[in-house]
Amino acid sequence: MKFLIIIPAHNEENNLSFTLQSLENQRFKDFKVMVVNDGSTDKTSEVIKVFTEKDSRFTTINLQKSAHQPGSKVVNAFKKGLDTQKINDFDIICKFDADIILPENYLETIEKAFQNNPEYGLAGGLLYIEKNGEWVYEGNSNKQHVRGPMKAYRKECFLAIGGLRETLGWDNIDSILLENLGWKEVVLPELHVKLIKVKGSDYTVKPSDYYGKYFYFLGLNRFLAYIASSKEAMKSKSVSFFFKIIKSYESCRSQKLELKISKAEQKIINDQRWNALKKKWLKM
The missing domain is CATH 3.90.550.10 (Spore Coat Polysaccharide Biosynthesis Protein SpsA; Chain A)
Structure with missing residues (x-):
């Protein structure tokens, strides 16, 4: 090959x-x-x-x-x-x-x-x-x-x-x-x-902005984005971090920024995330 x-x-x-x-x-x-x-x-x-x-x-x-x-x-x-x-x-x-x-x-x-x-x-x-x-x-x-x-x-x-x-x-x-x-x-x-170089060391984007944009461009619906944001906030032990991520995510939604995935691909991604959530937390 x-x-x-x-x-x-x-x-x-x-x-x-x-x-x-x-x-x-x-x-x-x-x-x-x-x-x-x-x-x-x-x-x-x-x-x-x-x-x-x-x-x-x-x-x-x-x-x-x-x-x-x-x-x-x-x-x-x-x-x-x-x-x-x-x-x-x-x-x-x-x-x-x-x-x-x-x-x-x-x-x-x-x-x-x-x-x-x-x-x-x-x-x-x-x-x-x-x-x-x-x-x-x-x-x-x-x-x-x-x-x-x-x-x-x-x-x-x-x-x-x-x-x-x-x-x-x-x-x-x-x-x-x-x-x-x-x-x-x-x-x-x-x-x-x-x-050799630690990833993110040269990024100028704030962590909260990064996660908010990441969840948006990944195509996550509001419910899953909020769940993902809460997980990141718990890692940081910061309630304010949760709201900052959400603010970034909602800003992207309000601007209707272009996604690079189709509606069908969005559904695939959300279904995968939801199934993983049920398997881990709901034991379904």
């Missing part, structure tokens, strides 16, 4: 070389890398050039600078890179971040998993971050969910879900839609991926 790996990169001069070097070191060699230089103002382009000049598997395109919006910016860059490729030339489509370090057997293990399990639609490892000189499990998501920095899709699954959505919550929307279509998302825990 052949991999197409697309890496959006914005001002990643300090991290990108580690990512590209870890790809060059892969034991599995049948892949192509497209680095999308998304309006970088640092030396990201010079880092990319080191690899494109010595290895024909590495390619790049340059985009104009765009506003930093969680979710939509990175997916827009990903799609610009995808548009330059013939998707039918590949079997596995990857969206990787520009600040991860992959173990040498990453692609090899992913390829074997897809070969041996035709029902697998999305696969990936677990993220690890450095703390006190040691790499420890990030723990920012459950171990059954493939995180955004290291997504690998079977091409047929990727096409079936309509690709990635330019919106906050895209990396949960894909999981829900593919499961609804009968595909499986699988985390391979033996694959430890090192995350």
Whole structure:
């Protein structure tokens, strides 16, 4: 199976070389890398050039600078890179971040998993971050969910879900839609991926605004959005945090901001959330 790996990169001069070097070191060699230089103002382009000049598997395109919006910016860059490729030339489509370090057997293990399990639609490892000189499990998501920095899709699954959505919550929307279509998302825990930069560290959006917008663009109805907001407020032990999230969510609703999912997909997402809620809390 052949991999197409697309890496959006914005001002990643300090991290990108580690990512590209870890790809060059892969034991599995049948892949192509497209680095999308998304309006970088640092030396990201010079880092990319080191690899494109010595290895024909590495390619790049340059985009104009765009506003930093969680979710939509990175997916827009990903799609610009995808548009330059013939998707039918590949079997596995990857969206990787520009600040991860992959173990040498990453692609090899992913390829074997897809070969041996035709029902697998999305696969990936677990993220690890450095703390006190040691790499420890990030723990920012459950171990059954493939995180955004290291997504690998079977091409047929990727096409079936309509690709990635330019919106906050895209990396949960894909999981829900593919499961609804009968595909499986699988985390391979033996694959430890090192995350160099902590996600969200460069976001200017307030946490309450982030969650409110996230629940809106995920397509959650008011009831489920309020339940999700209360869960985040309980984690923070702050009643005011709940009302701030709700204010952000309701602001999006009143503005009728465009969703990147259809009415049918909204129903799928809400049904999945409701079923998960009943299973966990109502024991139904």
